[in-house]
Amino acid sequence: MKFKAIFSFLGLLLILFIGIPIVKMMISTDPSTLLLTSKEPEVYSSIFLTFRASVWATIIALLTGVPLAYILARREFVGKKIIEGLIDLPVIIPHTAAGIALLTVWGRNSLFSKATGINIIGTEISISIAMFFVSVPFLVNAVKDGFKLIDERYEKTAITLGATTYKAFFTVSLPMVKKSIISGSLMMWGRGISEFGAVIILAYHPMTAPVLIFERFQNFGLKYAIPVTVLLILISLIVFIFIRIFEDK
Amino acid sequence: MNLKIVNISKKFKGFELKNIDLEIREGEFFVIVGPSGSGKTLILEIIAGLLEPDSGEVYGIKNKKIGFIYQDYMLFPHLNVFENIAYGLNIRKIDRDEIKSRVKNLALKLEISELLQRNVANLSGGEKQRVAIARAMAISPDIFLFDEPTSALDRNSRMKTREMFIKLHQKTCSTFIHVTHDFEEALSLADRIGILINGRIIQCGKPDHVLNSPESKEIADFLGYKNVFGGSIKNNRLNINNLNLIVPIEKADFAYVAIRSDDIIISKKKIESSARNSFFGEIENVFKKSSIYEVVLNVGVRLSVDITRKSFEEMDIKMGDNLWATFKVSSLKVFKH
Numbered sequence: 001m002k003f004k005a006i007f008s009f010l011g012l013l014l015i016l017f018i019g020i021p022i023v024k025m026m027i028s029t030d031p032s033t034l035l036l037t038s039k040e041p042e043v044y045s046s047i048f049l050t051f052r053a054s055v056w057a058t059i060i061a062l063l064t065g066v067p068l069a070y071i072l073a074r075r076e077f078v079g080k081k082i083i084e085g086l087i088d089l090p091v092i093i094p095h096t097a098a099g100i101a102l103l104t105v106w107g108r109n110s111l112f113s114k115a116t117g118i119n120i121i122g123t124e125i126s127i128s129i130a131m132f133f134v135s136v137p138f139l140v141n142a143v144k145d146g147f148k149l150i151d152e153r154y155e156k157t158a159i160t161l162g163a164t165t166y167k168a169f170f171t172v173s174l175p176m177v178k179k180s181i182i183s184g185s186l187m188m189w190g191r192g193i194s195e196f197g198a199v200i201i202l203a204y205h206p207m208t209a210p211v212l213i214f215e216r217f218q219n220f221g222l223k224y225a226i227p228v229t230v231l232l233i234l235i236s237l238i239v240f241i242f243i244r245i246f247e248d249k
Numbered sequence: 250m251n252l253k254i255v256n257i258s259k260k261f262k263g264f265e266l267k268n269i270d271l272e273i274r275e276g277e278f279f280v281i282v283g284p285s286g287s288g289k290t291l292i293l294e295i296i297a298g299l300l301e302p303d304s305g306e307v308y309g310i311k312n313k314k315i316g317f318i319y320q321d322y323m324l325f326p327h328l329n330v331f332e333n334i335a336y337g338l339n340i341r342k343i344d345r346d347e348i349k350s351r352v353k354n355l356a357l358k359l360e361i362s363e364l365l366q367r368n369v370a371n372l373s374g375g376e377k378q379r380v381a382i383a384r385a386m387a388i389s390p391d392i393f394l395f396d397e398p399t400s401a402l403d404r405n406s407r408m409k410t411r412e413m414f415i416k417l418h419q420k421t422c423s424t425f426i427h428v429t430h431d432f433e434e435a436l437s438l439a440d441r442i443g444i445l446i447n448g449r450i451i452q453c454g455k456p457d458h459v460l461n462s463p464e465s466k467e468i469a470d471f472l473g474y475k476n477v478f479g480g481s482i483k484n485n486r487l488n489i490n491n492l493n494l495i496v497p498i499e500k501a502d503f504a505y506v507a508i509r510s511d512d513i514i515i516s517k518k519k520i521e522s523s524a525r526n527s528f529f530g531e532i533e534n535v536f537k538k539s540s541i542y543e544v545v546l547n548v549g550v551r552l553s554v555d556i557t558r559k560s561f562e563e564m565d566i567k568m569g570d571n572l573w574a575t576f577k578v579s580s581l582k583v584f585k586h
Binding site: 157 | 299314325327340341394
């Protein structure tokens with residue numbers, strides 16, 4: 001009994017630490033202001049843009065990150081630890097630094113821009129790029145851990161039953177890591193939405209929700225920043241709970 | 250066509266195979282038996298083409314369909330029993346009605362018809378095994394590979410499984426290659442066995458022959474010979490601890506002799522017979538086993554002797570008794586290493 005009480009108490013401290021600021025912020029906003037804020041075109045378009053850009057980033061990460069995760073989980077090769085370190089790096093480095101690093105590759109004076117004549121800075125594409133860079137580790141690592149848990153002999157069995165390597169991957173391995181892929185994508189998508197540092201360096205405009213919150217706080221103060229923040233949190237919460245319920249089924 | 254494994258060597262994840270040569274006849278029930286860690290699974294995966302050997306080659310496997318049944322069956326957890334069995338047929342894009350009827354047929358044969366819509370996670374060990382066999386059988390394999398298929402089962406299911414394997418082998422006429430660490434299992438199933446120890450096949454032949462004529466101390470130990478003695482031999486005598494054992498070879502600088510525990514007779518009085526080895530000693534230990542007693546008699550060396558429960562009771566044997574142990578020279582096996 002004592003054990004349970006102590007553990008519950010320690011866990012409760014953590015929940016309160018996260019919960020109190022959010023609840024406090026929510027109750028400080030009256031519903032009518034919230035409704036009004038949600039009808040502002042600048043607000044809803046920025047929230048929609050944030051969600052959308054993060055979806056693009058997550059889709060690209062699925063296409064490239066799942067194969068990478070599979071290789072990292074299944075194969076041993078020279079330099080594997082370096083690649084794994086590289087994948088973890090975006091989590092550690094300051095995101096403004098990440099934004100600057102991205103600017104050297106995708107910026108106006110970059111080789112890419114000069115060679116193609118395309119400028120992506122200040123577009124939705126650059127927002128997705130920033131989000132991708134900082135949040136892709138969540139997806140790759142989750143899916144890699146998922147593949148690691150799956151016995152290779154499942155694939156081998158599929159191959160003896162006549163499947164090609166591709167078929168074995170798509171009909172056996174991939175369905176078996178479905179949960180890791182869903183939760184990895186969710187984590188990545190969520191992390192993408194919240195990204196501020198790298199995004200603001202690549203695109204101040206069009207304004208994502210975190211940038212909009214920052215801007216309103218800077219120019220008009222706390223009172224104007226809170227409704228947008230609450231709105232973003234509420235929508236994110238609803239989406240996450242909905243997906244978690246769906247995932248359990 | 251026979252399956253020929255020629256000079257296969259492979260190092261993989263801490264396991265190693267060294268210069269494996271085997272010829273397995275078409276339709277044969279071949280059992281590879283060896284302790285765990287000897288590389289048994291590696292051989293099967295190489296035969297199945299799932300692993301490339303470092304050197305050597307497997308002949309007679311091209312275009313052959315393989316039914317591989319792993320130790321823990323590897324039923325796909327995201328598919329139900331029916332979908333598992335149908336997997337190989339779906340891959341071959343066989344007509345759906347045909348798949349249905351084939352799966353039903355197999356399920357009937359393996360007595361798992363009532364399980365078809367079940368989730369594989371909720372099956373018992375024996376049920377899982379039958380589903381795995383049905384899944385392999387669905388593609389009508391030419392060669393079945395079994396990787397310790399009974400080690401996850403209780404004793405009763407293990408016995409039933411052996412019967413099922415024998416029936417299956419008779420019905421399918423396929424080649425069966427089975428690996429196990431259980432020599433008794435090998436004896437009850439195999440047409441021929443190969444003993445694999447430390448990555449080498451060290452003896453190959455009919456089970457009875459291998460059991461009665463181990464070619465080395467290693468094999469004798471593995472087969473459960475308890476009486477193995479080493480020393481030099483002169484004039485048909487091996488001297489150990491001042492005990493002169495009469496042996497079937499005349500001379501050797503060093504050799505091992507071994508005798509099975511059930512080839513030794515014990516008696517209260519010395520037996521006058523043609524058996525030329527007869528020694529007197531004290532009973533040091535008695536172990537009760539399911540239907541026999543193992544009696545350890547110290548005659549200068551410790552001899553382990555198996556006797557039936559009936560004889561044990563009739564002779565009224567107690568610890569500390571002094572008894573005679575007698576055995577024939579011809580029941581001694583001799584090997585050089």
